Amino acid sequence: MDAFQFSRATTVSQAVQSGSGSQTSQQGADVRFVAGGTTLIDLMKLRVERPRIVVDINGLPLDKVEPTPSGGLAVGALVRNADLAQHPTVKQSYTVLSEALLSGASPQLRNMATTGGNLLQRTRCVYFRDTAHACNKREPGTGCSAIDGHNRMLAILGTSAECIATNPSDMNVALTALEATIQIQGVKGPRSVPIHDFFLLPGSTPQRENVLEPGDLITGVTLPPPVPGTRSLYLKLRDRAAYEFALASAAIVIKAPGGRVEYARVALGGVGTRPWRSLEAEKALVGRPASPASFRHAAEMALKDAHPHSENGFKVELAKRCIVRALTTATV
Amino acid sequence: MDFTELIEMIESSPSGQANSAPKSAGDKKPEPPSAIIGSSISRVDGPLKTTGTARYASDYHLPRMVYAVPVCATISNGVILSLDTSKAESMPGVLHVMRHENIAPLFRTSPGGARSGRTSESRPPLDDNSVYYWGQYVALAVAETFQQAQSAAEAVKVTYQSSKPNVSTKLDETIPATGQPGGPHVESTRGKPQEAFDAAPIKLDATYVTPAETHNPMEMHATVADWQHSETGGDKVILYESSQGIVNHANVMAQHLGIPRENVQIVSKFIGSGFGCKLFPWPHSALAATASRKLGRPVKLTLSRKMMFSNVGHRPLTQQRMRLATDSQGKLVSLQQDYRNHTSHVDDIRENCGEATPFLYSVPNLQVTSALMKRNVGTPTPMRGPGAVPGLFALESAVDELAIQLKMDPVQFRLNHDTLIDEEKNKPFSSRHLKECLELGCDKFGWSKRTPAVGSMRKGDLILGWGVACASWGAGRGNSEAVVALRADGTARVSSGTQDPGTGTYTVVAQILSDKTGIPTDRIEVVLGDSSLVPGPMSGGSTATASVIPSVAEAARQAIQAVCVNAVRARTSPFFGKDPTTLAMTNGRIHAKGDKPETGTPFQDILRMASVAAAVGEGKTGPAASENKAAADHSMHSFGAQFVEVEWDPGIARLRVSRVVSVVDGGRILNKKTATNQMAGAVVMGVGMGLFEETIYDPRNGHAVNDNFADYIVPTIADMPQIDVHFLDIPDPFIGEYGARGIGEIGLAGVAPAITAAVYHATGVRVRQLPVRIEDLLTTA
Numbered sequence A: 001m002d003a004f005q006f007s008r009a010t011t012v013s014q015a016v017q018s019g020s021g022s023q024t025s026q027q028g029a030d031v032r033f034v035a036g037g038t039t040l041i042d043l044m045k046l047r048v049e050r051p052r053i054v055v056d057i058n059g060l061p062l063d064k065v066e067p068t069p070s071g072g073l074a075v076g077a078l079v080r081n082a083d084l085a086q087h088p089t090v091k092q093s094y095t096v097l098s099e100a101l102l103s104g105a106s107p108q109l110r111n112m113a114t115t116g117g118n119l120l121q122r123t124r125c126v127y128f129r130d131t132a133h134a135c136n137k138r139e140p141g142t143g144c145s146a147i148d149g150h151n152r153m154l155a156i157l158g159t160s161a162e163c164i165a166t167n168p169s170d171m172n173v174a175l176t177a178l179e180a181t182i183q184i185q186g187v188k189g190p191r192s193v194p195i196h197d198f199f200l201l202p203g204s205t206p207q208r209e210n211v212l213e214p215g216d217l218i219t220g221v222t223l224p225p226p227v228p229g230t231r232s233l234y235l236k237l238r239d240r241a242a243y244e245f246a247l248a249s250a251a252i253v254i255k256a257p258g259g260r261v262e263y264a265r266v267a268l269g270g271v272g273t274r275p276w277r278s279l280e281a282e283k284a285l286v287g288r289p290a291s292p293a294s295f296r297h298a299a300e301m302a303l304k305d306a307h308p309h310s311e312n313g314f315k316v317e318l319a320k321r322c323i324v325r326a327l328t329t330a331t332v
Numbered sequence B: 001m002d003f004t005e006l007i008e009m010i011e012s013s014p015s016g017q018a019n020s021a022p023k024s025a026g027d028k029k030p031e032p033p034s035a036i037i038g039s040s041i042s043r044v045d046g047p048l049k050t051t052g053t054a055r056y057a058s059d060y061h062l063p064r065m066v067y068a069v070p071v072c073a074t075i076s077n078g079v080i081l082s083l084d085t086s087k088a089e090s091m092p093g094v095l096h097v098m099r100h101e102n103i104a105p106l107f108r109t110s111p112g113g114a115r116s117g118r119t120s121e122s123r124p125p126l127d128d129n130s131v132y133y134w135g136q137y138v139a140l141a142v143a144e145t146f147q148q149a150q151s152a153a154e155a156v157k158v159t160y161q162s163s164k165p166n167v168s169t170k171l172d173e174t175i176p177a178t179g180q181p182g183g184p185h186v187e188s189t190r191g192k193p194q195e196a197f198d199a200a201p202i203k204l205d206a207t208y209v210t211p212a213e214t215h216n217p218m219e220m221h222a223t224v225a226d227w228q229h230s231e232t233g234g235d236k237v238i239l240y241e242s243s244q245g246i247v248n249h250a251n252v253m254a255q256h257l258g259i260p261r262e263n264v265q266i267v268s269k270f271i272g273s274g275f276g277c278k279l280f281p282w283p284h285s286a287l288a289a290t291a292s293r294k295l296g297r298p299v300k301l302t303l304s305r306k307m308m309f310s311n312v313g314h315r316p317l318t319q320q321r322m323r324l325a326t327d328s329q330g331k332l333v334s335l336q337q338d339y340r341n342h343t344s345h346v347d348d349i350r351e352n353c354g355e356a357t358p359f360l361y362s363v364p365n366l367q368v369t370s371a372l373m374k375r376n377v378g379t380p381t382p383m384r385g386p387g388a389v390p391g392l393f394a395l396e397s398a399v400d401e402l403a404i405q406l407k408m409d410p411v412q413f414r415l416n417h418d419t420l421i422d423e424e425k426n427k428p429f430s431s432r433h434l435k436e437c438l439e440l441g442c443d444k445f446g447w448s449k450r451t452p453a454v455g456s457m458r459k460g461d462l463i464l465g466w467g468v469a470c471a472s473w474g475a476g477r478g479n480s481e482a483v484v485a486l487r488a489d490g491t492a493r494v495s496s497g498t499q500d501p502g503t504g505t506y507t508v509v510a511q512i513l514s515d516k517t518g519i520p521t522d523r524i525e526v527v528l529g530d531s532s533l534v535p536g537p538m539s540g541g542s543t544a545t546a547s548v549i550p551s552v553a554e555a556a557r558q559a560i561q562a563v564c565v566n567a568v569r570a571r572t573s574p575f576f577g578k579d580p581t582t583l584a585m586t587n588g589r590i591h592a593k594g595d596k597p598e599t600g601t602p603f604q605d606i607l608r609m610a611s612v613a614a615a616v617g618e619g620k621t622g623p624a625a626s627e628n629k630a631a632a633d634h635s636m637h638s639f640g641a642q643f644v645e646v647e648w649d650p651g652i653a654r655l656r657v658s659r660v661v662s663v664v665d666g667g668r669i670l671n672k673k674t675a676t677n678q679m680a681g682a683v684v685m686g687v688g689m690g691l692f693e694e695t696i697y698d699p700r701n702g703h704a705v706n707d708n709f710a711d712y713i714v715p716t717i718a719d720m721p722q723i724d725v726h727f728l729d730i731p732d733p734f735i736g737e738y739g740a741r742g743i744g745e746i747g748l749a750g751v752a753p754a755i756t757a758a759v760y761h762a763t764g765v766r767v768r769q770l771p772v773r774i775e776d777l778l779t780t781a
């Protein structure tokens, strides 16, 4: 870890001000906010992150979960993953989010991890995390060690010739299926970005993972009102039973009265370079019977553009089975 | 040095000569032990551990101590072209940057001779500018604080000339034929295995692969070196270590450092486990000692988890071709095992995969051969059940496949080939109850309810798979010394230069002394983990318990004799003037033999009457044959059987181990609780071996890219099956008076092959290359 300056922000505007001096808010940022620290401090120890200035935002009043006037839910950026997962409204009306959070990391980590930090957690690609190897995301232009290397855990959807890293978050997958909106306070004022537009595909700039600019502070995440009559769930498949990232996961929000699908949201984790909303699967489901055949068809649609690499070809089939099982369980 | 037979090595270790005279087989049986033997008393060091008071190597903070952080190579094959330390040396707090050019004096260990010792990596650290594996130490930064040392290590600039490394997991290179120079080494042979194989009607020819595995004990290796310069030339060094073999460690370090053995002291009071990677010293120990020597200050060097994957050994990759054949009745007629394992460029380490093959089953024609393949990896080292564990994965998998081919129950097939004679050595087993292990296991597991067809057993929506495998591990004991002091305050102290790697040695030693004297364990002080004590055994090969307890028992007998002599000499003693050989000690009281113990006098009263502080006895014992000649005419092994249930959800390719029954014939069990603990732990390790663990070397650069606990996965609590452990608890009549063989390794040996057998039973997929992965199973259903 390199030496850095440490300060505590007491107001949102002060935090934004401190952050605005940074060259970038993406990989290589020289100013970083720290919330739970479970991603940032880890990467600083590995010297993947080397901020000059670290601003502690834990003192900001962003730790509330409150209903919105329209019947949705506003989640503060500093709400801990453990608290959000156990929040009664989340458990009852946004089950998929509670389940996704509980499937992630370990109890200790969830006690520290925050909503904002989880949104911005970084890939687990082993080459990204070790400065001895070339990595376009960490050091643009150096090459991607994973494409011809150990890529079993990496993405099969949304990859580019420059980067195939997975977005590892479980929470993000649920938020995608719930069509959440990210609330950002920037130098020029507040703005809202739908989660679907928040994350960027790697393309030729894998170091840019989202739309944040220097100074941008995530203040919270807003969930739209729950869609009446839907059921939601999160299914995560992985090598061991706990404390591991997904090989494939599915977040489903679905309504199928009388055995016919009326509404469906399908998002995938562990397979995409960003939390993966599958509009193809959704389209294939709506208006069709809630049957094994149409579930399988939807799964085929979701993975039709999959582009596997040397070690992760199995994820194509695994993701399909994950979708089918999640849909089946949500509609019985 | 070839490292093959751990136990043979321990039995032949040169230190000490037995002082208990050998008895002939006809000697009368010793008294049965008291109730404390076999009881489930808790670890005597438990409170120290649960309160954080136990001091592990890196817990030592000495005055004026400084910190060392190694610089690790980022190539795995090549040479260092330049190593620029100028920036590092000018950084705040930095005291020294050690490298090849300035490390002297540091010596190689001399082979042979007294106190030669065995090191792990024969090449001393920073020996030259060559790099043989990723992560190899190329320099060492020493600074006032850990952070300063780490920053300095990061600031050392190294350039390399890198050659293409070879870390290939295919051990297929062409080598000369068996028997030719450079060809495979014949480990064991009898009959005409190839002819019998060729002629047999039923055959199996399959190759099994076990990956490189990293030991990963919780506690990282660490050395705190305290070099004490002496004006008069007699420099001394104390090394606080995490060592499974302090005596050997001292021998090795004396040679590396070129100072007399008595000037080296190794302290290893508590060990956060080792599984073998702490048996022999690794280069960091010599680095820390040398840094302390140069700076005249204590130096602490703690490995990172990352370094644990490259610098302190691993279980090597094995590739084993198994050829088995039976006659038309299903009787095994030929068994061949041709195995290869990878090793490093600096050491030839043979992973003895044929450890159990020549004697586990009755078969007239057999051959085991081995060959080594050089790879750009660190030197492999014994890992729990070295050789036997990967070897039994191959053998037991092959037996399962053959039984299936024969449409025979795999338990029955094994029972049909049980033998009480070791057909390799042509000697009877000292005590073999494999049959009883299988029978008890069947009963506890419910094996009779098994239906053999693949996928035929269900639990709700899940498919169940049931599998079984046998386990074996050699038994033996080596030289050990111990000192027992019975003290005038009514307490006792027992000491020996062995160590407790977390298995319960402190506790078992206290139990033995309590058994011999009647003194309760809470009044017994056990002192281990210091090489300045009389030499005790290494904690390896499941031999430490069997080795140390005879010396403790002998020392106790001698201490009791010393109390009796005091009893007849002290004027105020009720036994004054009597013949000391007519006296005995029971429940802490000295009494005339034949009299009730309650009529006797507490030993501490006798000692006070005699005005002595303590009556001291010393025990020096050796291999079993040094005590009982008949032991040499027997083959000594522990046996076991492991039964596994897996739950298989084909829809999402989810496999979990749900139930394990482990039955072990390890001789007498001294402490049921610590023993059960070992067996249950071994099951957990077996689940890891079966389903998760593999050190993955990137073929392009040789880096173990999953060198951390997020990417090298091991079982979590949620992966835990229901574990049911049983011991036959039948004393071995030849290993020593307690009949305890040792159980450290045996619990692991059958778990992985039982898992893959169960996986086959559930899924129809035979996994011959560990670990079993989702991608292996996804093709079905």
Ligand SMILES: Cc1cc2nc3c(=O)[nH]c(=O)nc-3n(C[C@H](O)[C@H](O)[C@H](O)COP(=O)(O)OP(=O)(O)OC[C@H]3O[C@@H](n4cnc5c(N)ncnc54)[C@H](O)[C@@H]3O)c2cc1C
Pocket: A032, A033, A034, A035, A036, A037, A038, A039, A040, A041, A042, A057, A077, A078, A081, A103, A104, A105, A106, A109, A112, A113, A114, A115, A116, A117, A118, A119, A120, A121, A168, A169, A170, A171, A216, A217, A218, A219, A243, A244, A245, A246, B710
């Ligand atoms: C061993 C391990 C296992 C894990 N397993 C899983 C798993 O299975 N599933 C899973 O989903 N996750 C897993 N995680 C990741 C974990 O969920 C994240 O580390 C955590 O959510 C990050 O939150 P944090 O508050 O600690 O973030 P921090 O580390 O504090 O911050 C992360 C990043 O976000 C930025 N940031 C934080 N808050 C804000 C804000 N309000 N505005 C702008 N920027 C901000 C920081 O500058 C930093 O760049 C695991 C982590 C570890 C260490």
Ligand code: SF4
Pocket: A123, A125, A126, A127, A128, A134, A135, A136, A137, A138, A143, A144, A145, A146, A147, A154, A162, A163, A164, A165, A206
């Ligand atoms: S996949 Fe992305 S993160 Fe991984 S090495 Fe390639 S560029 Fe870096």
